[in-house]
Amino acid sequence: MGRARKTFNWGRETQVAVEPSKSKNMILRAVKSVAQNHPKASIMSIALAVCGLMSWLFLDIAAADGGLGPIDAVTGTFFVLLTGWLGYGIGMSIVGHLLPPPEPLSTEPLSPEELAQLPSTAILVPVYNESPRRVAAGVRAMREELAKIGGGETFEFFLLSDTTNPDIAAEEEAVWLEMTSDSLKPSVFYRRRPKNIARKSGNIAEFCERWGGRYRYLIVLDADSLMSGATLVEMVRRMEQDERVALIQVPPRPINGASLLARAQQFAAATYGSGFLRGYRHWCGDAANYWGHNAIIRTRAFVQCCGLPTLPGERPMGGEILSHDFVEAALLRRADWKVRIADDLGGSYEETPGSVLDYLQRDQRWCQGNLQHLNFLVRCQLPLTNRWHLLCGAFSYLASPLWLAFVVLQLTLLLSVSSSGATSLGISAASASLLLLVGTLILLMAPKVLAVTDFIRSTPIENRRPARAIWLDAALETVASTLFAPLLMWFHSQFVIATLRGRRVEWNAQNRGDVNLTWEDAWAVGWKLVVLGSIAAVLIWLVNPTALLWFSPLLASWLGAAPLILVLSSPQLGRWLQSHGRLLIAEESNPCPVMQRQQAYFDLPVPSEDATLERLVRDPHAMAAHIAIAQLSADPLSNLxxxxxxxxxxxxxxxxxxxxxxxxxxxxxxxxxxxRLLQDVEARAR
Amino acid sequence: MSTVIEPQSLADAQVVLARRALLRYVVANGVDDPEQAVQTTHELVEAALHQISDDVVGRDRTRSIIYFGVQAYLKRPESRFHDLERLFAVPNEATAPMRLQDLHEPPIVVRPEFYVAAWRRTQDVFRQFAYSMRMF
Structure with a gap:
């Protein structure tokens, strides 16, 4: 070929080659070597070690008062499960950071001619009552990127609407007509289902049945997804390299967050995420998971394996499968297809809910969906790794009621038993408790410290902020997430109990824009926590004031639930922090082209007249377009x-x-x- | 300019008002040629009058003429969306329907010997662990 190979960035992701460690530390080298050669065993070992040590210390303390009682036994069981879960996450993160970072992508961009040789690929954007202009901004940005690099003939966009709000549906059509008024390629098509049967999975299935035969690959996005053109092309190219790969998931990175909560989450994902994802990739191998969007799928495999049945029994545990993505990945694996995660590819983004209430609303839906997966753990033949994914998904919510029960039992023990006994370590139970607390804090903080260190070391200084600023932001994020965790524990517990009691939740559209909560909103959600926190604080103070230290994060979060919800949800505070250089991510200080294009569309003035159902009914041109788009037919003889x-x-x-x-x-x-016309002519006649 | 001779039935005040209104509607919605607009309006009024019984009088009659006139206009080709090619660039090309997967087979099989063996094995592990602890 004679062309020089060069390295280039995928979207804004900066792939940085890291020199092999030159440390002379033999132990560290040995540890890295073990992690690289046996990542799964290393993760499991760390998880078991954490779980074993913590549980032993906990049971030792519990037994210091004259043996283990029934409450100790129950609390101990919960503790073993919870520390095992904690240890699994820590193991994944530590091993991920010990593994070498992905090789810099050394392939050169394809020429337009080579791009045209790639098989046709549909980019699906399922929408459900989301803001059409916001969705269109992302689609336009991606479309322009693809057109610029010559992918106009390879890709085609489909806006697959399941929108039920008539005004939003009318606006979707108006926005789409506006978007397609040019002759730019890739083309964008629009289809709306009047009834959103089986939600997103039904939406995609309907697409597959009508148009799937035209495309070898589908790239499934969410309404808030954004992917760089280079990443979209690379996904197709990777699928072409191995015909047994059915799905490649590119982890999306949260962006465009305004509130403190959203900004803390996007900072965490940008700073701590890479090591965890690396560990996750090595844990899964070719049996990775599907997260429902920002992934490429082989249409043939999907059509053959992923037709989802309706589960027997009543919702929420029966009925339609709510969280379809995990199940689809498992079904592909069951048919021996490979499912991969491409954590080395950047240029993949999503938005997160802005306010705590939107976050909780989304979590409630996910909770129901993930608990429904418990159905499949024993009742159908699925690969072991996928069963593990399903179990982890469910346990991420089940852990909350376990934590809550654990806290309640601990309180009971605190009120009924003195901690003056001696442990087998030769120290008092009180001292051992402090040791356990310190150990827990170290375990919780260690992955973050490791991640920040790794981030600072592996990012060239010209591409990042000063180390002190990053550490400061990590501390701020840690405070926010530590205070938010007890709130989540409470609400997740409620969601789990509601689901097990058979209460359904509606899957409404997610609000990703600015939301200004009021004190009433926050108080309505948080008052129970304030009451519970007050009772717990008084009881602990009366019985054992030093134990307040143990419960301080939980009590601070519960007692201040209402202001905390307001502070975390506030877009003004988030923007103020951003303007003062706090919780910044690389995508904000140096946005990639696709993000710049999206932002330019966000900044466009909103039309003076909204496209609504009223306008569609009033304007004969809009109505005629709607009738044509929806392929409706009018009865020529009807005279209503x-x-x-x-x-x-x-x-x-x-x-x-x-x-x-x-x-x-x-x-x-x-x-x-x-x-209207009658009034008009009457007025003129007068 | 040709003269349109209106039948006597169209000449009452309500019809005149309705004609004016419909003319405005037709001109605003795609019929640019004045002569054509007058002719189209005439046809719409005529079509509307066929829909209305003689019992409807006064303001309701005017409104009904406009209403059925507009409905009649919407059935004419001038009112349709012309750029249909842009809307239907993707032909329907059906593929095989999604194959529904069975997620509930086989049923849970209860094999007592499996659980007995698992229990014994667990006991062995604990026994060995306890033994090794004593040795330590």
Missing amino acids: PVSELALSEMTLDQRRELLVDADKLHQAHAAYWSE
Whole structure:
């Protein structure tokens, strides 16, 4: 070929080659060698060591008062499970940081001619009542990137709408018509299902049945997803390299966060995420998981393996499968397809909920979906690693009621038993408790410290902020997440109990924009915690004031639940921190081209008149376009009687019906104009 | 300019008002040629009058003429969306339907001997562990 090979960045991800460690420390080298050669065994060993040591210390303390009682036994069981879970995460993170970082991508970008040789790929953007202009900003940015690098003929976008709100549906059409008014390639198509059967999985399945045969690959995005053109191309190229790969998941990185919560999460993902993902990739191998978006899928494999049945029994445990992604990955693996995670690819982004309430709403949905997966652990043949993924997904919510029960039992023990006995270590139970607390803190902090150190060491100084600023932000993030964790524990416990009691939640659209909560909102959600926290604090103070130290993070979070919710959700505070250089990520200080394009579309002035159902009914051109887009047919012989019902008086169902019935739309249009024109000519006649 | 001779039935005040209104609607929605607009309006009024019974009088009659006139206009080709090619660039090309997977087979099989063996093995592990601890 004769062309020089060069390294280039995928989106804004900066892939940095890290020199092999020159440390003379033989122990560290040996540890790294073990982690690299036996990553799974290393993760398990760390998890077991953490769990074993902590549990032993805990049981030793519990037995110091004259043996283990029934409450000790129950508490001990919970503690073993929880520290095992904690140890698994710590192991993944530590091993991930000990593993070598991914090789810099040394392939050169494809020429437009080579790009045209790639198989046709559909980029699916399922939408459900999201802001159409926000979704369109991302799609336009990706489309322009692909057009620029010559991917116009290879890729085609599909906006797959399941929107049920008639006004948003009308706006989606208007935005799409606006977006496709140019002749730019890749093309963008729009389809709306009047009924969102089986939610997102049904949306994708319907696409596969209608158009799947046209495309070898599907790239599934979310309404808030954003991917760089180079990453989209590389995903297709990697699929072409191994025909047994059915799915490649590119981990999305959170961006565009305004609130303190969202900004803390995006900072955590950017700073701590890489090592954890590296460990996760080595843990999974070719049996990775699917996270529902920012992934490429082989259409043939998906169609053959991923038709999801309706589960027997009532919702939430039965009925439609709510969190389809984990199950689809398991089904692909069951048919011997490979599922991979490409943590070395950057240029993959998503947005997170802004306010605590939106975050909790999303978690409630996920909780139901993940607990439903417990169905599959024993009842169907799935690969072991996928069963583990399903179990982890469920346990990430089940852990909360376990923590809560553990806290309650600890309180009971504290109120009923003195801690004056001696442990087998030769120290008092009180001292051993302090040791356990310090050990727990070290274990919780160690992965973060390791991650920040690794981040600072592996990022060239010209591409990052000063180390002191990063450490300061890590401390700020740690405070925010430490205070948020007890809130999550409480709410997750409620979600788990509600799910097990058979209570359903609706899967509403997620709000990713600015939300300004009021004191009333925060108090309505947090008052129970304030009451519980007050009772617990008084009881502990009366019985054992020194134990307040143990419970201080929990009590601080619960007692201050309402202001904490407000502070974490505040976009003003988040922006203030951003303007003062706090919790910044590389994507903000130096945004990649696709993010710049998206931001440019965000900044466009909003049209003076919103595209709503009212406008669609009023404007004959918009109505004609809608009838054509939705492929509705009007009955040429129908002459519906004069409607006395104004659009503003219609129920939501009647408004939805309008969108799928051309005759009724004509009726509403004629009713509007007959009244309006009559008033007009009467006024002129006077 | 040709003269349109209106039948007597169209000449009452309500019809005149309705004609004016419909003319405005037709001109605003795609019929640019004035003569054509007048002709189209005439046809719409005529079509509307066929839908309305003689019992409807006064303001309701005017409103009904406009209403059915607008409905009649919406059935004409002038009111349709013309750039259809842009909307339907992707032909339907069906692939095989999604194959539904069975997630509930085989049923849970209870094999007592498996659980007995697992229990014995667990006891062995604990016994060996206890023995090794004593040795330590």
